[in-house]
Amino acid sequence: MVGPVILGLTGSIGMGKSTVAAMFADAGVPVFDADAEVHRLQGPGGAALSEIEAAFPGTTGPAGVDRAALGATVFGDDAALARLEAIVHPMVAQARAAFMASHVDKPLVLLDIPLLFEKQGWSQVDRIVVVSAPAEVQRARVLARPGMTPERFEAILARQLPDAQKRARADYVISTAGPLDETRAAVARVIACVGALPGE
Numbered sequence: 765m766v767g768p769v770i771l772g773l774t775g776s777i778g779m780g781k782s783t784v785a786a787m788f789a790d791a792g793v794p795v796f797d798a799d800a801e802v803h804r805l806q807g808p809g810g811a812a813l814s815e816i817e818a819a820f821p822g823t824t825g826p827a828g829v830d831r832a833a834l835g836a837t838v839f840g841d842d843a844a845l846a847r848l849e850a851i852v853h854p855m856v857a858q859a860r861a862a863f864m865a866s867h868v869d870k871p872l873v874l875l876d877i878p879l880l881f882e883k884q885g886w887s888q889v890d891r892i893v894v895v896s897a898p899a900e901v902q903r904a905r906v907l908a909r910p911g912m913t914p915e916r917f918e919a920i921l922a923r924q925l926p927d928a929q930k931r932a933r934a935d936y937v938i939s940t941a942g943p944l945d946e947t948r949a950a951v952a953r954v955i956a957c958v959g960a961l962p963g964e
Contacts, residue, residue, distance in 0.1 A: 768870045769958055772889030774880035776924045777917070778906035780940030780947070781895045785876045787951040796863040797876045801856050806831075815851045820844070840919070853883075872958055881925045881933065893954060894934035896927055897941045 773788070775781040782799075789795045805812040806829035816834070817824040823834040838844040860875065867873050874893075877885040886892060897905075906917050931937050936957070938950045 767864070767868050768873045769891065770864075770889045771872065771874045771891050771893055771954075771958065772880050772886060773874055773876045773893045773895065774878060774885075774930065775895030776902065776927050776930065777920050778902040779895045779897050779927070780905075781876065781878070783940060783944075784893075784895045784938055784947060784951060785874065787948050788874045788955070791951060791955055793872050793874050793955065794863070794867045794870055795874045795876055796860055798856055798860070799876070799878060801859045802852055805852060805855050812852055812855055816848070819847050819851060872955065879924070881930060882923070886933070891935040891958060892933065893936045893938060894927075894930045895938050895940055896931055897939060899927070901941055902927075 771788075771793075773781060773785055775784075785795050785797060804810060806816065808826065808828045810828055813824050813828060816829060820834060820837050823830050823837060834848070838848050864873070875885070875889060877883075880886050880889075880892065903917070906912055906920075907914065936954045938947060938954065940947050
């Protein structure tokens with residue numbers, strides 16, 4: 765049996781990726797949200813808590829991971845970040861495999877993967893959708909977030925493939941610079957286009 769066409773959705777911080785993912789879901793496309801899965805793993809009773817606490821003592825509690833404490837521990841420390849990823853990424857991959865198994869009869873599924881290019885996720889999808897907006901729009905959105913600083917924003921950007929390079933490698937680019945209706949129409953066009961492709 766031929767499985768679904770797998771769309772990989774990505775975009776740099778502040779580009780509107782979550783909004784676009786929700787539009788795909790509203791249109792009936794099953795969506796696997798890698799970030800949401802990480803939050804579940806690190807939330808109250810999450811499967812990753814014991815390993816994270818063992819690796820980074822004092823960063824978890826009854827409410828799950830203390831994101832501020834864990835962030836302070838791994839931010840700017842590549843080795844610590846790699847240790848955290850070694851705990852979390854295999855669990856996310858397992859959840860993604862279960863998601864794919866449960867939607868094998870669908871024509872199209874969407875994998876929402878923030879670091880699609882940076883962590884080689886592009887190799888697991890058939891088509892790539894990049895969500896984009898002008899740099900000034902992106903910056904204004906991100907700096908409006910609670911606790912965000914220009915320095916932290918720049919540090920996050922440094923870990924992400926530049927937007928121009930992402931767009932160059934995309935099969936489809938969806939802009940979030942205009943009204944939501946325009947973005948929703950772009951999502952519909954991608955779904956229609958992918959629906960016209962033979963299953964891969």
